[in-house]
Amino acid sequence: MSHHIVEVKNLKHVYADGTIALKDLSFTIHHGESVAIIGANGAGKSTLLLHLNGYLAPTVGEVRIGGFPLTPETLPEIRRTVGMVFQDPDDQLFMPTVYEDVAFGPCNLGLPEEEVRQRVGEALEKVGAGHLAQKPPYHLSGGEKKRVAIATVLSMSPDILVMDEPTNGLDPFSRRQLIGLLKDFHHTRIFTSHDLDMVIELCERTIVLHQGEVKADGPTVAIFNNAQLLAECRLEKPLSMQGCPICGRS
């Protein structure tokens, strides 16, 4: 799997209660791209993310990661390839200490202890949380939890990083710190977010979902300049692209 390509073809997902969450989605994300998936509440963003690592199976259509379809045989490798960071870090940090949590993935990969230790050390250093290794997760602040949650997937050496609302609930400093961190990554990155200012900083491409369909897919700046599209999809221009709230000048 040298090319970390994510291909979604005619994806449709219907939940057991009959709700049609995704109608007919198709897009391809290439190696090293940083892509935002934005849309109103209930547009289907989270459902889409859960297809990218095989947690949900398509009702119709196909998802391919690195050229491989999602099948029970390819699933373990695909789950290693696609590192997924959830919205609420409390869901992601379930082990008694930070170290054990970051080691959870590598241990499941069956790596020898020495390599596990090395990977945990590197992942924690990368997110600036080396000093937290022996702490239990409930002693961490929101920003620390988020960074440790990212370390838990980094330790599996993923090729593709998928993050659901990464800046949600962070104070301005932690948010800025996280954006700085994510900028440095060279993985293929896929974010969902309502933090459109973060999207401008991190993603050159944006996919707009609306009622389970791809409403637009293109360069982030072009999409944020399309006022009509944004209004139709219950979105608005990022604050940094709007005029000054006091004098109105941009």
Add this chain to the structure above:
Amino acid sequence: MRSIDGAVLDLKRLDLLATGDSIIHRLDARAKVITTLFFIVMVVSYKRYALAELTPFLFFPVITLALSNLPISYILKKIAAILPLALFVGLFNPLFDRETQVLLGPVAISGGWISLISIMGRSALTVGSAFILIATTGFIAVCHALNRLGMPRVFTIQLLFLYRYIFVLTEEATRTTRARELRACGKKGLGFSSFGPLIGHLLIRTWARAERIHMAMVVRGFSGEFHSRQINRFGHKEYLYVIGWSLVFIILRTEDITRIVGAAFTGIFS
């Protein structure tokens, strides 16, 4: 809901105490677990009128407490908090068991009073030693120790998860009940009828969270097997600790130390 908040903070405090550094803290958790269990079995094994025989057992909690630099007042408060429960257990003993057991000069003390005090003494000893164990070892290390001493893995995992999520769940429960209380304007709200849906909601949210946690585990390659680090440092110190204390407990249990000491004293003075 302040009491739940307080309880959680208390758990966190115990956890922080366990990160301290002392001779007792540094011992392998298994040594402390075995010794404490043995201590509890010994203390509980006495007959119900035992009182004088129990006093030498105070050595164990007192010495470990002194060696571990724990805040003594905190542990005493913890013990005091459970004594009413013990009192409740033995509350009716003085009423039903009126036979005189001891004569202190003109005062006749009935068996009921002695057994009541014995129950409270034993509670204080056993609960105190268990608190000291947790405060010097930490709940998580105690779980791992129990696992390595033969407790089934599935129980250990259950306990670890319980401990991890007790903080998240109590926070959620506190927020929900706070919201309810604030809108009840000092009254009882809708009374018990509003508690039903509230608990139902909490259950559903807990369920949803469990699913999300499972998802987080599955995407990191979880396939039913838990791997954890095995740190083996059961060395001379640990053997010495376990065997030393066990011998002390056995001697205290089989020989009547208080009587021997008493006899020695009366021998000296007579």
